[in-house]
Amino acid sequence: MADAAEGPRRRLAVLAGQLGPASAIRSDQTTAAASTLGAQPCAAREAAGGPGPLLAGQVALITGAGKGIGEAAAKLLASHGAAVVVADLDDTAAQLVADAVQEAGGRAVAVAGDVTDPAFAERAVGEALRVFGGLHILVNNAGYTWDGVIHKMTPEQWSAMLAVHCTAPFRLIQAAAPAMRDAAKAEVEQEGAARPRSIINISSTSGTHGNAGQANYATAKAGVVGLTKAVAKEWGPLNVRCNAIAFGLIDTRLTRPKEGGESIVVGGKAVALGIPSADSYWSAIKGQIPLRRVGSAEEAAGAILALASPLCSYVTGQVLEVNGGSYM
Numbered sequence: 001m002a003d004a005a006e007g008p009r010r011r012l013a014v015l016a017g018q019l020g021p022a023s024a025i026r027s028d029q030t031t032a033a034a035s036t037l038g039a040q041p042c043a044a045r046e047a048a049g050g051p052g053p054l055l056a057g058q059v060a061l062i063t064g065a066g067k068g069i070g071e072a073a074a075k076l077l078a079s080h081g082a083a084v085v086v087a088d089l090d091d092t093a094a095q096l097v098a099d100a101v102q103e104a105g106g107r108a109v110a111v112a113g114d115v116t117d118p119a120f121a122e123r124a125v126g127e128a129l130r131v132f133g134g135l136h137i138l139v140n141n142a143g144y145t146w147d148g149v150i151h152k153m154t155p156e157q158w159s160a161m162l163a164v165h166c167t168a169p170f171r172l173i174q175a176a177a178p179a180m181r182d183a184a185k186a187e188v189e190q191e192g193a194a195r196p197r198s199i200i201n202i203s204s205t206s207g208t209h210g211n212a213g214q215a216n217y218a219t220a221k222a223g224v225v226g227l228t229k230a231v232a233k234e235w236g237p238l239n240v241r242c243n244a245i246a247f248g249l250i251d252t253r254l255t256r257p258k259e260g261g262e263s264i265v266v267g268g269k270a271v272a273l274g275i276p277s278a279d280s281y282w283s284a285i286k287g288q289i290p291l292r293r294v295g296s297a298e299e300a301a302g303a304i305l306a307l308a309s310p311l312c313s314y315v316t317g318q319v320l321e322v323n324g325g326s327y328m
């Protein structure tokens with residue numbers, strides 16, 4: 001008779017993503033797989049001959065990975081063993097990040113393009129399959145702000161935010177369905193369990209709490225939450241997790257003083273980025289954030305890694321607020 005604990009052990013091992021075909025998993029291997037759940041640093045685990053990095057054997061597609069949070073996430077996920085598709089509107093920035101990952105000993109490929117282009121999603125997913133042979137982690141991160149008070153907001157401002165923050169992630173998840181949902185379904189049918197797969201959609205505290213001057217962005221980032229929960233319910237039975245992260249103030253060009261003159265060119269139009277007044281920016285930080293500082297892009301990336309990793313194998317359909325304790 002089969003060991004009663006064998007089923008759960010095997011499932012844990014597959015969840016941890018360190019093993020071969022489900023049929024080849026032995027109970028002694030589950031101990032090794034489960035040890036990846038410990039806090040041992042990646043290099044130390046490898047030096048000790050342990051089961052390897054958190055994302056070993058996984059392929060991650062990260063949009064908006066040329067700068068800011070996406071760049072930090074591409075580098076961090078690669079350092080934990082993932083092969084990374086670095087997708088960005090800015091082809092130079094994307095290539096620089098891919099080069100940096102490779103120079104650090106990781107695997108990466110750059111894909112240039114606008115996520116709002118209807119053809120982009122299929123092309124980006126196609127690159128993941130062509131270059132790395134699969135797709136296990138999708139991070140819908142590309143985005144920007146185009147602020148204005150609601151009584152002056154143009155239809156173009158409104159539509160642009162829905163296009164980049166809602167329609168683009170929808171298309172990418174749909175394009176990823178064969179590599180994520182269908183592949184998982186085949187594994188369940190053939191091997192009894194599916195390997196870990198994870199989608200992370202980047203939202204904002206503007207979406208979860210609202211923000212004056214951002215009716216378009218807040219609406220779009222709230223939409224991301226609904227998309228996340230729907231996908232979590234549809235694909236959860238196939239071990240494809242889907243979570244959102246609502247960032248608060250993270251130090252990137254989106255939150256630096258507007259006087260710095262940063263802008264993004266989308267569809268041939270330049271949109272100014274940043275927060276208008278440095279004074280109100282800093283007083284908001286000091287007054288409202290319990291940790292009394294903005295977060296770094298690297299700290300933001302840490303939350304992405306955590307949700308993508310086996311450490312969060314039982315977390316799906318959630319919105320993780322990464323905001324220094326604001327809005328408690």
Ligand SMILES: NC(=O)c1ccc[n+]([C@@H]2O[C@H](COP(=O)([O-])OP(=O)(O)OC[C@H]3O[C@@H](n4cnc5c(N)ncnc54)[C@H](O)[C@@H]3O)[C@@H](O)[C@H]2O)c1
Binds near residue numbers: 114145205
């Ligand atoms: N910085 C924050 O405080 C903060 C807070 C909440 C949410 N966010 C969200 O985090 C995500 C990343 O923002 P960031 O702060 O790192 O900004 P960023 O400007 O530093 O990086 C965003 C990247 O996305 C790319 N991008 C933008 N529009 C694109 C498009 N249409 N197609 C392809 N690439 C595109 C940009 O070229 C850039 O490289 C965004 O979705 C943003 O809304 C940021």
